[in-house]
Amino acid sequence: MNKTLFRTALIAVAAAVLAACPSSKKPKTTTTPGVVKGPDRPTGTPHPAGTTVAPGGGASYTAVRYGDLPQWQIQQFAKSLRSFQLGCEKLKNRQGWQDVCAQAAQTGSDNASAKNFFERYFTPWQVSGNGKLNGTVTGYYEPVLTGDTRQTSRARFPIYGIPEDFVSVPLPANLRGSKSTVKVRRSGKNSGAIDDAGQFSADLSKFPISARTTALKGRFEGSRFVPYYTRNQINGGALNGKAPILGYADDPVELFFLQIQGSGRLKTPSGKFIRLGYADKNEHPYASIGRYMADKGYLPLAQTTMQGIKAYMRQNPNKLAEVLGYNPSYVFFRELQGGNDTGPVGALGTPLMGEYAGAVDRHYITLGAPIFVATTHPVTRNGLNRLIMAQDTGSAIKGAVRVDYFWGYGDEAGNVAGKMKHTGYVWQLLPNGVQPEYRP
Template structure:
């Protein structure tokens, strides 16, 4: 694994202990996490490196045709402006999950469906797909669709949905934290790709900042652009905390040491060694990270979303990151990837 001996693995130790809070109850991880607890909260880098080398084995992930490299993007925890009450300055709703949306779980009968987000609604005696983003915009006042907050900017709200969690700065200067609660079941479609296909942006300009600038320059086409992505994320309010946002594993993600992965290919909670490069450069970014989150656009065995942290600086790095990378999943000795991907 390139750069393994140069990484400061001790910086990843708190994230690994957080993972153990979730996966330590699984049979395959119980002994490893018990041994980790004996090292304490602040072991040295040589101790951490030795621990992983002693207890875990790296398995490299490959894509179709044994492709070793895949796409590495970035995400972050944004801060947007909003209010708990609707006003002319805050007209855009931040929704909690709708009361009429059904969650369809067929995994006990069809195991291949366990990682699919199946959401629907009743239409007579039939279950049909839940409303798309465009349909929600048209019908939201007629649906049992709770509102948590009201945002001041629709494009900031859209990117908060893409990130899956964030903070809202209220008019009095205080902040509220929200996290992913559910999704409408429609597949994520990139608005950047839509803009490229429409001839509105070149590929090198289709970054988060480039998309925001296009939205400011083309307000009459804002709804058309947003609705090109039928996926819609619903939120829940979280307690105030200085830790990172809660990922799909159920633990806070860590700046620079957590990633989102496809749980169909990488066990959620597992340590991962990522070999990639810094945004817009060839400078190596090789480090131990934890698979603690998922995302609608993160599909495949060599597809990673790197968590940069909170705020504008993190957002700038995340928005620029579109690198190639390789992935090694670190699993307990004696286990195999296929075994670890089964339900414990």
């Protein structure tokens, strides 16, 4: 691609993003330092720099040289490699990834060896969405809530597992966007199927369906299949006696942000941690309470960060039900193993490594792939250029150039993540010979 236009676009992030001048030299790939065990694996044929593919969905990808990536030479490649190795527990069985995962397992843990691994076995592709190189980078973290395994005068707010009456019904592609009425039959616990011989009618116009909706989430009520309860209804007691309770949180606002993050830990008075992972959601669309609070005049838009919202709620508890209930989306959890010793498990199914993993839109970015992100640090305001792994997803993470950066767990990570919303640029690294794909 045209380097002048490319560098001009990067300046729009922040001058600090280009703090280290990228080299225009193509990385050497004729030797394999850093491979310390076993035979060298095939490298495939890299796509030449400037190759552009547009597989669909408004996305395009252009192969570039590593020297085009800002501050590439000073990355902490050993940490990036470790994060990639964690993801290889799932990737190693996927077509196109077997060889690079096998090689990753044999690569030395020093920085030089890790750098050579990525440069030798991957081609970087700059990602563009709807003709734009720039997108948005936000941050998330794993919250640590205080509470208990039983209800007390302090721990009063239930953390629900999947309710007994919650039913997921696969939605055929030809019905996505339809407003017709269909028949649904019960096909097992928490599951159903669209079937002309079904006993329950479902008016699709009543369900929050988009072009990407793959399942109806609801419940049986009389002879009808209806959308599942909203947050307001659940907070009002709709799930009493209908769902397993994994624990109780001390603070309803912290519980709300646990649902926004999608995973976290509950710390009990005994010092025990219960790790909570995403299980499912009611499928009502996410609505920003920050935008709602700004529109209502409760907070200036610039102050609707996680920290700002928490502070407002502490000072205005009478607004709690109104503000939290504005977002109808509700997440159900499951208890995971490893309460104290591992990171949260992302959508890939492997633990996330703080500051070296992130959430993406899997329609545009291959889940598990390394991605290079160029953006702005939310605290220092300096350039944040990092090779991380696309190992998670999120319902609010939509678009080709869209990343949610995982900062780790606890209050410190939360303070950084809550301030992060900046312009950013994304490069996807794929094994040599593998082209980017769009997955509808």
